[in-house]
Amino acid sequence: MRRGLAVVLAFAVVSSAAVAVQQSHFLDVPAKDHAKTNPLAGKTDAVPAGARLYADHCAQCHHADAQGDGRKKPSLRTPRVRSATDGDLEWFLRQGDLRHGMPSWSSLTQAQRWAIIRYLRSLQ
């Protein structure tokens, strides 16, 4: 009985830690960035432009369908991404997560980053 409880507790701790690590990307977003809106939000021609940019820069890791590989290269069709604001996503694209293999895309222009987010939104 005790052993079973310990296993359940350990599982709960590991799961919460994993969720915390995943969510921490957006917990760190400064309020100013969190509140940013996508200037391309209403522009339909931003979606194909974003799709091309996605194919060029993102698909090699996150795959063409944005589902990732289920291991180190995460899916972008998750509730976490869906619930993040456009500002959160733009901030994360700009920052990257160097420790976990995600490069910083600050080298793209601002318009290109917003177009990628516009495309990601069209996938959700």
Add this chain to the structure above:
Amino acid sequence: MIRNLLAKIGRRWLCFGLLAASLAAVVGGGFPVHLAAQEKPYFVTYSHDLEEPGNVEIETKTALARPDGGTHYGATASELEYGVRAWWTSELYLDGQTTPADSTLLTGFRLENRFRPLMREHWINPVLYVEYENISGADKTVLEVVGHDGQSDLAARNGDARREHQHEGELKLILSSNVRDWNISENFIAEKDLSHSPWEFGYAVGAARPLRTSLNARECTFCAEKLMVGAEAYGGLGNTWALTTRDTSHYVALLVGWELPGRMRISFSPGFGLTGSSLDRVYRVGVAYEMPQVGSWFRGAKGGAR
């Protein structure tokens, strides 16, 4: 002027260039066509952009110049760059040069590593650069200028210059910012021959941005957003035995980069010497091809554990 220079460099070097370009096109042809990554057209200056993890970039950087008292030459550095981690890029350079009426030779190799110590994007982003060079005195690629480097170093005949062996360590502090679609980079260089020689210092600064930053909904090749333009300046700052800018070389160069389909990129840069020790003009041409996720070929089904 460029035509005259190319004619003097001779057919041999052009044949080599064409062969390298053909090889890149053949290699590139085997992969799906994508756009190239947004790379800066710098030749000497480094920004904080590192190679994407798992990607390999093959690049040639050719310098064409004529030192006073010497003949025209063409020197090429062939670069193999690998993104080991998102914060660590490793590179191997093989250098060579040809001087008409003299000889064509390999002049050595360089190994370099760049690390981003800070995992977040900041107003100024530092990158630490560590390099080991094993080159001969006949190396004329001029990928950095330090100490009292001058055009007289480039005028010696290859037979004499190649007898001088340089085993050098080089450190750079790269500071770089991406501000409103501009990249602004500053590099501080300290280089030391591993024999009894003083530390030599140098600098490089550059700024670049896409010619057009607004979004184009259409796929295009000949359009302004595929062109990066900028300028860089670099030069020597003396050494620990003579920490002065006297008799040092300084250059300013314009930069144009063009992103081609198939993950290829061409860069061109006319550079101009600012002091008596500098070459009057240096023309640089770069051709790059990026192969995505080469690392995963070796990791196979295990995926990218980074």
